[in-house]
Amino acid sequence: MVQSAWWAECVPGSARLRWIGRSLAGGRVVLALAIVAGGAARASELSLATGLEYTSGKYGDTAASTSWYLPLVARYEQGSFIFRATLPYLRNTGAVSRTPDGVAIPGTGGSQEGFGDIVLAAGATLWSASDFSVDGVAKLKLPTADPGKELGTGKTDWSMQFDGVQRVGPVSVLATLGWKKYGDPDGVDFRNPLFARLGFSWRLSAVTSVGLYHDWRERLRPRGSEVSETTAYVSVRLDPTWKLQLYGVKGFSDASPDYGAGLMVSRIY
Template identity: 35%
Template sequence: MIKRKFPHKTLLLLMLPVCQTAIAEQGTFSLTSGIDFSSGKYGGSTATEVIYIPFTARYETGDGLYKLTVPYISITGPGNVTPNIGRAVYASNAARTDAGMGDVVATATRSLINSAQSGIVIDITGKVKFGTADKFKGLGSGANDYAGETSVYKIFGRASVFGTIGYKIFGQSPGYTLNNTFYGSLGFSNKIDDQVSAGMIYDYRQATSSWGDPQKEWTIFLNRKINKQWKMQTYFFTGSGISSPDFGAGAMLTQIF
């Protein structure tokens, strides 16, 4: 069973600038959109290409951070591959192209520690993925999923390291049987100057089925602050095993109000 974690990756990247400026930027509203492209064979002979376009509204106030992502998704490839779910063993692998609304994701984060003196930030986050994607087009499972995670950031001057560990509960839907999984990430970021930062993230997730394997992805990213209202994020990633894409890239543009 393969599982591309589009929301997790894009939301994690959106958090990176915050961990460096969380203390200074509170009570802000922002909108983010962009494009995420991935390609992978996932154990088959034909590549599946996925375009994921999120529209994310975000509000941060005090120790709280709230986000809502409404995505558009397009998938071209074998019919037995479903974004965020995987390759169905008994489904037809006939070539297809389908597109539509993806799964809506709501996220709430609470900062437990946010110390300017120590440079340590510890957050807890709850996520709900609503099964809004069309199951019959193979764009999603049609079920709701739930996740909880803890993230730790440590800032060392212009550099920072961060890690996340979480647990996801998959909603069950006819045709999709998924195991609940632990997942996590480790990464670092370095400010090249006052406008630009770059870094790397390693993502790991347990296999969601007995015949699948763990998902492993490596991402390099570049964040650029254009001005006080706009910032741009670009990233490239690759994965290993049948549960991960072969390669992909994305770009996100954020406006702060």
């Protein structure tokens, strides 16, 4: 499952990254990258988003395990600050249950579903020029999922990351570097990994953009695998308040899904 992603938006004459986010490297795509043209940034803005994602992977096992992920995302922007809350609903089936933040834990072999862990995030623009900007983002995962259903680890995690975007005409290059502190379930000692993303977005028109990015994360255990997965997407602004994103995911390691696909819809208020 893919999660961080930003929902990024660059307006003409500005390279500011406006994210609502995906939880980086090894989680599901809550919102994929999107760079689209628009008007001047608002002093304050509220948006709500939801969607549906399906992923399938073996994660080192012999048979595939599958996951359905339905997030509810609320984002509020005030000046250079952005706040976000995500509540996911999960349905995992198979011998491996992968949490939205990219942790593979033993599944029940059958199907389990329920609400997952709540993720809170806060970010601010640290530096901005006409064609380049850097944001700082802090995230906190609260252990609200039922660990008995293997929908979460039952522990609190937190992370810090820096997101940068460089715009050159209709093309924007995006990069992320971060570090995450995982809570350790009983009998497990997770490493605290670095994670990164590199990608680009190409604005085809004032309402449509396409892009590609790759996520990487260090292994969580000495015998584990690194996250390595690529996402391609298309984003369309349906009108001044509605956006639609479609995306596909391809994994390249045992810590990533073999494949996945999803969509997100958001509305600005």
